Amino acid sequence: MTFRLWPKSLLGQMLLAVAVALLVAQTISAVLLVLAQEQRREMGAANGLVFQLVAEPRLDYRDREGRGSKDRPRQHWQRYRIERTAVYPLMPGEKEDAKRKELVRSILADQGIEPVKLVVTHRKIANDSYVMTQREPKDRTGAWAPRNEVIVAGMLRKGESQWTVARVPLGGPDPQTLGGIIGQTLLLYVVLVGGLALLLRRITRPLRALTMRMERFTRTRETGTQLEPSGPEDTRRLITAHNEMQARIAALLDEKDVMLGAIGHDLKTPLAALRVRIESVEDDREREKMAATIEDITRTLDDILSLARVGRPSDTPESTELSALTATVVEEFEDMGDDVLLGETSRIVLKVRATWLRRALRNLVANALRYAGGRARVSLHSLNGAAAFRVEDDGPGIPDDEIDAMLQPFRRGEGSRNRETGGAGLGLTLARAIAEQHGGSLVIANRLRPDGSIAGLVAELRIPLD
Amino acid sequence: MSNDPAAPTRILLVDDEPSLREPLADYLTRQGFAVSPAASAAEARSLLLKFTPDLVLLDIMMPGEDGLSLCRHLSEAKDLPVILLTAKGEATDRIVGLEIGADDYVVKPFEPRELVARIKSVLRRAARGTVAPQEDAHYEFEGWRLDPVKRRLTDPEGAVIAISSAEFRLLIAFLDHPRQVMDRDRLLDMVQGREAHLFDRAVDNQVSRLRRKIESAMREPRLIQTVRGGGYVLAADVRRVSDSGERA
Numbered sequence: 001m002t003f004r005l006w007p008k009s010l011l012g013q014m015l016l017a018v019a020v021a022l023l024v025a026q027t028i029s030a031v032l033l034v035l036a037q038e039q040r041r042e043m044g045a046a047n048g049l050v051f052q053l054v055a056e057p058r059l060d061y062r063d064r065e066g067r068g069s070k071d072r073p074r075q076h077w078q079r080y081r082i083e084r085t086a087v088y089p090l091m092p093g094e095k096e097d098a099k100r101k102e103l104v105r106s107i108l109a110d111q112g113i114e115p116v117k118l119v120v121t122h123r124k125i126a127n128d129s130y131v132m133t134q135r136e137p138k139d140r141t142g143a144w145a146p147r148n149e150v151i152v153a154g155m156l157r158k159g160e161s162q163w164t165v166a167r168v169p170l171g172g173p174d175p176q177t178l179g180g181i182i183g184q185t186l187l188l189y190v191v192l193v194g195g196l197a198l199l200l201r202r203i204t205r206p207l208r209a210l211t212m213r214m215e216r217f218t219r220t221r222e223t224g225t226q227l228e229p230s231g232p233e234d235t236r237r238l239i240t241a242h243n244e245m246q247a248r249i250a251a252l253l254d255e256k257d258v259m260l261g262a263i264g265h266d267l268k269t270p271l272a273a274l275r276v277r278i279e280s281v282e283d284d285r286e287r288e289k290m291a292a293t294i295e296d297i298t299r300t301l302d303d304i305l306s307l308a309r310v311g312r313p314s315d316t317p318e319s320t321e322l323s324a325l326t327a328t329v330v331e332e333f334e335d336m337g338d339d340v341l342l343g344e345t346s347r348i349v350l351k352v353r354a355t356w357l358r359r360a361l362r363n364l365v366a367n368a369l370r371y372a373g374g375r376a377r378v379s380l381h382s383l384n385g386a387a388a389f390r391v392e393d394d395g396p397g398i399p400d401d402e403i404d405a406m407l408q409p410f411r412r413g414e415g416s417r418n419r420e421t422g423g424a425g426l427g428l429t430l431a432r433a434i435a436e437q438h439g440g441s442l443v444i445a446n447r448l449r450p451d452g453s454i455a456g457l458v459a460e461l462r463i464p465l466d
Numbered sequence: 467m468s469n470d471p472a473a474p475t476r477i478l479l480v481d482d483e484p485s486l487r488e489p490l491a492d493y494l495t496r497q498g499f500a501v502s503p504a505a506s507a508a509e510a511r512s513l514l515l516k517f518t519p520d521l522v523l524l525d526i527m528m529p530g531e532d533g534l535s536l537c538r539h540l541s542e543a544k545d546l547p548v549i550l551l552t553a554k555g556e557a558t559d560r561i562v563g564l565e566i567g568a569d570d571y572v573v574k575p576f577e578p579r580e581l582v583a584r585i586k587s588v589l590r591r592a593a594r595g596t597v598a599p600q601e602d603a604h605y606e607f608e609g610w611r612l613d614p615v616k617r618r619l620t621d622p623e624g625a626v627i628a629i630s631s632a633e634f635r636l637l638i639a640f641l642d643h644p645r646q647v648m649d650r651d652r653l654l655d656m657v658q659g660r661e662a663h664l665f666d667r668a669v670d671n672q673v674s675r676l677r678r679k680i681e682s683a684m685r686e687p688r689l690i691q692t693v694r695g696g697g698y699v700l701a702a703d704v705r706r707v708s709d710s711g712e713r714a
Contacts (some may be wrong), residue, residue: 272486275494319625321628328630335630349623
C-alpha cells in the first residue's frame with residue numbers, strides 16, 4: 001500500500017521530512033507554551049483571589065441582598081469584589097477544586113493567614129447570583145467572558161461568622177498566543193522550507209539533467225555534447241565522473257562497431273573470393289557442400305553483426321502493416337520449398353523497423369524448421385494490447401528448465417548438436433534482442449495437448465501496440 | 467551493350483582486394499565476358515578514358531576514392547550501368563547505392579551464378595532503355611504509393627506493406643501497363659529478372675500473393691482482376707510522381 005501523495009523525488013521527500021519535523025517541533029513548543037500559560041493563569045487567579053481575601057474590604061462591601069447603590073459613586077473598585085455572607089459559598093451540587101484550594105491555601109499561608117475554613121470552586125457566571133445581581137454588567141462579559149466561568153474562593157477566618165468570598169474570572173487560553181505560534185510556524189515554513197527548496201533545487205536540477213542524460217544515452221546511445229558540471233561540489237564531481245564514463249562507453253561502442261564492421265568486411269571479402277573459386281571445383285556434390293559451408297559461415301557472421309548492431313539501428317521505425325510482413329516472410333520459406341503454413345493473421349498497423357522484425361520472424365521460423373521436423377505454422381494476433389506473432393511447430397519441445405538457456409547466445413536445443421543443421425544458435429537471441437528493441441518480448445513455451453504431453457513448441461514475439 | 471552480337475560484353479571490375487578481383491575476373495571471363503580489372507577508383511577512371519565498358523562492377527569499400535563516389539560519376543557523366551558489390555547488407559546502404567544511380571546491388575559473399583544473372587538482367591534493361599531517368603518517380607494508384615527505388619509500398623493510410631522482390635516486379639509490370647490485359651507469358655517475361663528461382667514460379671501464385679497484400683477482399687479482387695482465358699489486368703489509373711514534379 002503506498003500513499004498517493006507521498007513524494008517520489010529527492011526534493012519532495014526532503015521538503016516533506018523537513019516540513020514534518022518542523023511541524024512536530026512547533027507543536028511541542030506550542031503545547032509547552034500553552035501549559036506554561038495555563039499555569040501562569042492559575043497562579044495569577046490564585047494570587048488575585050488571595051489578594052481580595054486578605055485585603056481589608058471592611059469599609060465597603062455589598063451584601064448579598066444588594067442594597068446599596070448605583071447612585072452612590074464608587075469609592076473603590078475593590079469593594080465590589082468582595083462578598084460578605086453568612087451563606088456557605090458552595091452551592092448545592094458543587095464540588096471543590098482541590099488543586100486550586102491547595103494553591104490558595106499555600107499562598108495564604110505565605111501571608112501568615114490560617115483560615116478556619118476555605119472552599120474553592122468554579123461555576124458558570126450565569127449561576128452566580130452575586131455576579132449577576134451585584135456586579136456591573138460588564139463583569140458578565142469582557143474579561144470574564146472567555147469561559148463564562150468564575151473561580152470562587154470562600155474563607156472563614158478565626159473569630160468571624162461571615163464568609164469572605166472572592167471571585168476572579170476563569171481565563172481561557174490566550175488566542176493571541178496560539179495565533180503567534182501559528183504565525184511563527186508559517187514564517188518558519190516560508191523561510192526554512194523555501195530556502196531549503198532553493199538549495200535542494202540547486203542540487204537536484206543537475207541530478208535531473210544527469211538522469212535524463214543517462215536515460216537518453218541508454219535508449220539511443222547518443223553522446224552529443226557533454227553535460228556541464230553544475231550544482232554543489234558533490235554533484236559536480238558526479239557529473240564529471242559520469243561524463244568520463246559516458247565518453248569511455250561511447251568510445252568502446254564505437255570501437256566495437258568499427259571492429260565489427262572491419263570483421264564483416266575483412267571476412268566477407270575472402271568468403272566472396274572463396275565462393276567464386278569453388279565454381280571451378282569439378283565435382284558438383286563437393287562444390288555444393290562447399291557452397292553450403294560458406295553460406296553457413298555467412299549466416300553466422302550476419303547474425304553476429306546484427307546482434308551487435310541491434311541496439312543501435314540506423315533505420316527509423318515506419319508504420320507497417322504486419323500481416324503483409326508476416327505473409328512475406330512465410331512466402332520466402334515457401335519459395336525455398338519449406339513447409340511453412342500461414343495461419344490466421346489480422347491487419348495490424350504499427351510503427352516498427354520492418355527489416356529487423358522480418359529478420360526476427362525469419363529466425364523463429366528457421367528455428368522451428370530446424371529443430372522440429374521441418375514444419376511450422378505462423379500466425380498474427382492482436383492480444384492484450386500487443387501484436388503477437390506466433391510460430392508453432394510439432395517438434396519434441398524443450399524441457400521447461402532449458403527454455404531460458406535457449407535464448408542465450410550459441411545455445412541449441414538438445415539432440416541437434418550436429419553441425420549439419422548449421423547456425424550458431426544466435427537466431428533466438430537475435431529475435432529476442434529485436435523484440436526488446438521494439439519494446440516487446442519473446443516468449444517460448446511448450447505447446448501442450450489436453451492430456452499434458454508436449455505437442456510442440458510455440459514461440460511468441462510480442463510487440464506492444466504503442 | 468555492344469551492337470555487334472559477336473563481340474563479348476565488356477565489364478569493368480573495380481575491387482581493391484586482389485583475392486576477390488582475380489578469381490572473379492577469371493570466373494566472368496569463363497562465362498564469356500571480357501573483363502578489365504581495376505584495383506582502385508583512380509585506375510578505373512584512367513581505364514575509362516581508353517574504352518567504354520558495357521557494365522561496371524564496383525566495390526563500395528575501397529581505400530582512396532570509394533565506390534559510391536565513382537558510382538555517382540559513372541551514372542551521371544557516363545550513363546553506364548553499375549552493379550555495386552558490398553560487404554554490408556543493410557537496407558540503408560542498398561537504398562543509398564540505388565539512389566545515387568547504381569542499377570543493382572550484390573552483397574558479398576554472393577553466388578557467382580546469381581551475379582551473372584544480375585549482370586544479364588541489368589544489361590537487358592539497359593538495352594530496353596528502361597534504366598534510370600524515370601526510375602525514381604513514384605507510382606500512385608487508388609491512394610497507394612510505390613517508391614521503385616526503395617521498393618516501398620504504402621497503402622492509402624500510409625502504412626508500409628511488405629512485398630517480396632518478385633511481387634515488386636510483378637506490381638511494376640502492372641503499374642507500367644495499367645488497364646492492359648497481361649497474359650501469363652508476358653508477365654512471366656517481365657517478372658523474371660534477377661532471382662533465378664523465379665523462372666519456374668507460377669505467375670498465378672505470385673499474383674495471388676500480391677493480391678493478398680493489396681486487395682481488401684481476397685474473394686473479390688478489385689485492383690488486379692482476372693481476365694477469363696487471358697491473364698490479369700490492373701483496374702486502376704496510375705500516376706507517376708517524382709519529387710521535382712508530376713510526370714505523365
